[in-house]
Amino acid sequence: MCRVLTVLLDGIAYGMLLFILACGLSVTLGLMNFVNLAHGAFAMAGGYVTVVLVNGYGVPFLLCLPIAFLVAAAIGLLLERTLYRRLYGANHLDQVLFSIGLVFMAMAGVDYFMGARQQLITLPDFLRGQFHLAEGASIGVYRLFIIVICAVLAVVLQLILSRTRFGSRLRAAVDDGEVARGLGINVGTVFAMTFAVGSGLAGLGGALGIEVLGLDPSFPIRFMIYFLIVVVVGGTSSIAGPFLASLILGIGDVAGKYYIPGFGSFMIYTMMVVILVLRPHGLFATRGTS
Amino acid sequence: MSVILETNGLSRRFGGLRAVGNVTFALQDGARQALIGPNGAGKTTYINLLTGVVPPSEGRITFLGEDITRLSPEARVRRGIVRTFQINQLFDEMTPLEAVALAVLERDGKARAMWRPLASHHEALDEAAGLLASLGLADAMEVPTAEISYGRRRLLEICVALACRPRLLLLDEPAAGVPEHERNDIMNTVANLPRTVSVLLIEHDMDLVFRFAERIAVLVGGELLVEGTPDEVANDIRVKEAYLGESLDAPAA
Amino acid sequence: MEILFWLLPIPLFFLFGLRLPLLTEIAILALFALSLDLILGYAGIVSLGHAAFFGLGAYTAGLLAVHGWGEPITGLLAAGAVATAAGFVSSFLVLRGSDLTRLMVTLAISMMLLEAANRLAWLTGGADGLYGVTMWPIFGIFEFDLYGHTAYWYSVIVLFISFVALRAIVNSPFGLALRGVKGNPLRMRAIGAPVNRHLVKAFTIGAGFAGIAGGLLAQATQFVSLDVLAFHRSAEALLVLVIGGSGAVYGGILGAAAFRVLQEWLSGITPQYWQFWLGAGLIVLVLFARGGLIGLWRALVRRLHRTRDEEAR
Numbered sequence: 001m002c003r004v005l006t007v008l009l010d011g012i013a014y015g016m017l018l019f020i021l022a023c024g025l026s027v028t029l030g031l032m033n034f035v036n037l038a039h040g041a042f043a044m045a046g047g048y049v050t051v052v053l054v055n056g057y058g059v060p061f062l063l064c065l066p067i068a069f070l071v072a073a074a075i076g077l078l079l080e081r082t083l084y085r086r087l088y089g090a091n092h093l094d095q096v097l098f099s100i101g102l103v104f105m106a107m108a109g110v111d112y113f114m115g116a117r118q119q120l121i122t123l124p125d126f127l128r129g130q131f132h133l134a135e136g137a138s139i140g141v142y143r144l145f146i147i148v149i150c151a152v153l154a155v156v157l158q159l160i161l162s163r164t165r166f167g168s169r170l171r172a173a174v175d176d177g178e179v180a181r182g183l184g185i186n187v188g189t190v191f192a193m194t195f196a197v198g199s200g201l202a203g204l205g206g207a208l209g210i211e212v213l214g215l216d217p218s219f220p221i222r223f224m225i226y227f228l229i230v231v232v233v234g235g236t237s238s239i240a241g242p243f244l245a246s247l248i249l250g251i252g253d254v255a256g257k258y259y260i261p262g263f264g265s266f267m268i269y270t271m272m273v274v275i276l277v278l279r280p281h282g283l284f285a286t287r288g289t290s
Numbered sequence: 291m292s293v294i295l296e297t298n299g300l301s302r303r304f305g306g307l308r309a310v311g312n313v314t315f316a317l318q319d320g321a322r323q324a325l326i327g328p329n330g331a332g333k334t335t336y337i338n339l340l341t342g343v344v345p346p347s348e349g350r351i352t353f354l355g356e357d358i359t360r361l362s363p364e365a366r367v368r369r370g371i372v373r374t375f376q377i378n379q380l381f382d383e384m385t386p387l388e389a390v391a392l393a394v395l396e397r398d399g400k401a402r403a404m405w406r407p408l409a410s411h412h413e414a415l416d417e418a419a420g421l422l423a424s425l426g427l428a429d430a431m432e433v434p435t436a437e438i439s440y441g442r443r444r445l446l447e448i449c450v451a452l453a454c455r456p457r458l459l460l461l462d463e464p465a466a467g468v469p470e471h472e473r474n475d476i477m478n479t480v481a482n483l484p485r486t487v488s489v490l491l492i493e494h495d496m497d498l499v500f501r502f503a504e505r506i507a508v509l510v511g512g513e514l515l516v517e518g519t520p521d522e523v524a525n526d527i528r529v530k531e532a533y534l535g536e537s538l539d540a541p542a543a
Numbered sequence: 544m545e546i547l548f549w550l551l552p553i554p555l556f557f558l559f560g561l562r563l564p565l566l567t568e569i570a571i572l573a574l575f576a577l578s579l580d581l582i583l584g585y586a587g588i589v590s591l592g593h594a595a596f597f598g599l600g601a602y603t604a605g606l607l608a609v610h611g612w613g614e615p616i617t618g619l620l621a622a623g624a625v626a627t628a629a630g631f632v633s634s635f636l637v638l639r640g641s642d643l644t645r646l647m648v649t650l651a652i653s654m655m656l657l658e659a660a661n662r663l664a665w666l667t668g669g670a671d672g673l674y675g676v677t678m679w680p681i682f683g684i685f686e687f688d689l690y691g692h693t694a695y696w697y698s699v700i701v702l703f704i705s706f707v708a709l710r711a712i713v714n715s716p717f718g719l720a721l722r723g724v725k726g727n728p729l730r731m732r733a734i735g736a737p738v739n740r741h742l743v744k745a746f747t748i749g750a751g752f753a754g755i756a757g758g759l760l761a762q763a764t765q766f767v768s769l770d771v772l773a774f775h776r777s778a779e780a781l782l783v784l785v786i787g788g789s790g791a792v793y794g795g796i797l798g799a800a801a802f803r804v805l806q807e808w809l810s811g812i813t814p815q816y817w818q819f820w821l822g823a824g825l826i827v828l829v830l831f832a833r834g835g836l837i838g839l840w841r842a843l844v845r846r847l848h849r850t851r852d853e854e855a856r
């Protein structure tokens with residue numbers, strides 16, 4: 001019983017982290033219809049920035065989190081303005097190839113400067129240790145920290161989308177770019193802002209995830225499929241879809257690896273294929289299929 | 291004369307919008323029928339229902355006495371219901387000859403053939419070339435589709451449909467956006483179709499409609515408002531109201 | 544021109560006698576890319592998991608040889624048959640959704656196979672790879688020799704035969720229909736084409752040839768590792784097509800040659816960072832030279848024709 005609770009909480013932490021990592025991808029896909037396989041590279045950037053700052057310059061971990069966000073967002077903004085925007089109208093294959101190209105460059109670059117080894121950081125004391133719940137079940141303090149941060153972020157994102165002017169513009173642009181343009185919304189700016197924030201969130205996720213997911217140059221490819229699952233299963237029309245998809249994926253993955261170790265990742269792929277085959281437009285798609 | 295196509299209480303809703311509502315309508319074999327109505331009246335949706343691209347919310351479609359409501363789009367084409375599109379749907383990477391030959395091959399079930407090169411399928415290529423020539427497209431046969439004038443691409447759109455040997459041809463605004471001097475080619479093509487092909491024509495140009503149609507149906511807000519001869523329709527007070535003063539008078543004969 | 548092209552392997556054999564394994568690899572990569580081109584370049588099905596079929600073929604041929612059937616030709620046919628069957632079955636999963644879903648499903652299928660091959664170590668050798676692949680002489684005559692002479696000719700000939708078959712397919716009415724499906728599926732349905740059946744066939748055939756390519760690798764190198772199913776192998780085939788040009792039968796061959804030669808050269812200069820330049824090259828190609836080498840070649844030919852026409856006037 002306590003085991004179940006522990007696994008569940010671990011899964012939730014993992015899922016929440018996936019959500020922060022992948023929600024940017026879901027927005028770029030919904031908004032620009034862009035298949036960005038390089039999304040994980042932004043997460044990796046955030047992770048490595050944190051590693052360098054914490055281990056090299058002794059910057060406090062908590063301070064690194066916003067910095068990771070900003071650095072990844074800045075890189076995202078730069079690449080969006082210079083390269084990504086050229087491929088908005090292109091077919092998915094070109095976008096895939098282009099972003100694989102970026103992934104390769106990022107991986108090789110990181111390998112060159114940081115080496116191929118797994119990176120580690122020392123968490124501050126107050127984030128270490130176990131938090132004991134009822135009946136002897138426990139959860140790592142750090143995982144609890146992740147859950148809290150990500151939950152807050154999810155709520156903030158939802159509020160931004162539903163309450164602010166930017167949010168309504170964004171939704172208008174997602175629904176129909178032409179109409180949004182007709183309403184005088186500068187779609188290009190909305191795209192750039194969104195891309196930057198999405199990349200930033202990935203960077204933040206990368207920083208938060210060093211301890212949980214591991215960090216090495218293969219990060220973008222290792223987690224590519226997870227991000228894609230979140231987006232494809234969750235759909236792109238809301239925050240709630242990817243959020244639920246992330247949780248299901250997180251809990252499923254942790255539980256799978258815990259209870260049937262031989263088939264852990266096997267289960268994820270199977271789950272995804274089954275879902276995609278039954279619901280090709282996502283588990284939570286609300287739009288018609290035509 | 292016998293009925294070739296019939297729809298009974300045919301409806302289609304998109305969310306809250308009723309694009310086609312309760313249309314009961316019969317088309318005679320060999321008909322020269324026009325379907326008119328303001329933009330958004332549901333004309334294209336009606337064609338989408340007939341061709342099976344969009345499933346109906348309610349109602350039944352009968353073609354040559356057979357209930358085809360649940361039939362796949364391909365099966366309907368094989369039975370002879372063929373359409374053109376309001377917005378050109380052509381193969382930009384093919385020449386017109388290839389495109390029309392492809393339609394011929396698909397019609398004859400020969401597009402699965404894998405071993406003989408296309409160039410050796412003389413019957414199909416000759417038939418395609420003949421069809422293109424009969425529409426005055428002989429000189430454009432080998433020109434990349436993207437380089438042909440818009441009006442002639444509209445003709446090609448019809449030509450590809452004809453290659454399927456339609457019993458019933460559904461033309462969705464074939465002359466829309468075509469400059470004046472190319473309009474006649476399109477209308478003559480349609481007018482010269484043999485009577486073995488029944489035609490349902492959607493068109494906004496009333497000149498063309500009244501020149502061509504023997505009967506006219508008017509769709510407004512998804513519902514069939516009037517159906518009758520051109521005279522009856524032109525003098526119908528409800529039609530005049532629906533068109534808010536746009537002239538519907540038949541050109542002086 | 545074409546005959547000259549296919550005579551090239553002969554001088555190459557004498558010029559690069561010591562680099563034959565590289566040339567063999569190029570032939571195998573070219574065949575793999577050709578098989579993807581049918582699916583991607585002609586039928587327009589995007590796949591991130593084509594290695595699934597390559598790997599299946601490789602393990603089929605490898606396991607047959609390990610378990611006592613080292614006859615190469617039948618081994619290769621078996622590799623093709625297994626991959627064809629797998630392609631047929633998985634096509635129904637792959638073809639359901641949009642581009643994005645297809646990317647995902649193909650990727651997932653290849654990952655599942657990779658995971659399975661990894662777990663079934665008693666069968667596949669797992670991460671250590673499958674050792675003990677011993678091939679019998681081809682036709683009972685040509686031994687697979689240490690210098691790779693036989694492997695070279697064997698691979699070149701299999702590539703040639705497959706090339707001829709694939710070219711016949713793309714030049715047939717079926718090939719035209721595939722171009723139609725890729726160009727405008729809406730119109731294809733409107734002319735009554737069985738779009739899905741065409742796609743299933745293309746996917747199945749493409750998978751089959753990928754299996755043959757995989758089988759060829761297993762036989763020529765007498766070894767199979769998990770690598771045959773890895774994501775980077777699927778990506779490699781895509782890259783080859785981008786470099787060479789997709790939807791053009793020679794694109795795969797030119798691309799494979801350019802790809803492997805560049806790889807040798809760049810990783811010779813800076814061993815680990817070939818990947819970096821690969822990525823950069825990919826971005827440049829996508830942004831500026833989408834037709835690949837074949838596209839450049841065609842543009843050149845067109846320009847030559849134009850100047851000749853002008854001179855004639």
Ligand SMILES: Nc1ncnc2c1ncn2[C@@H]1O[C@H](COP(=O)(O)OP(=O)(O)O)[C@@H](O)[C@H]1O
Pocket residue numbers: 290304307309327328329330331332333334335336
């Ligand atoms: N696939 C669709 N999804 C949602 N609404 C649609 C769809 N197709 C058509 N409509 C709506 O149905 C109505 C009728 O459209 P249409 O049949 O194209 O009209 P017409 O061809 O007479 O101009 C329009 O309001 C249109 O917006």
Ligand SMILES: [Mg+2]
Pocket residue numbers: 333334335376
């Ligand atoms: Mg219309």
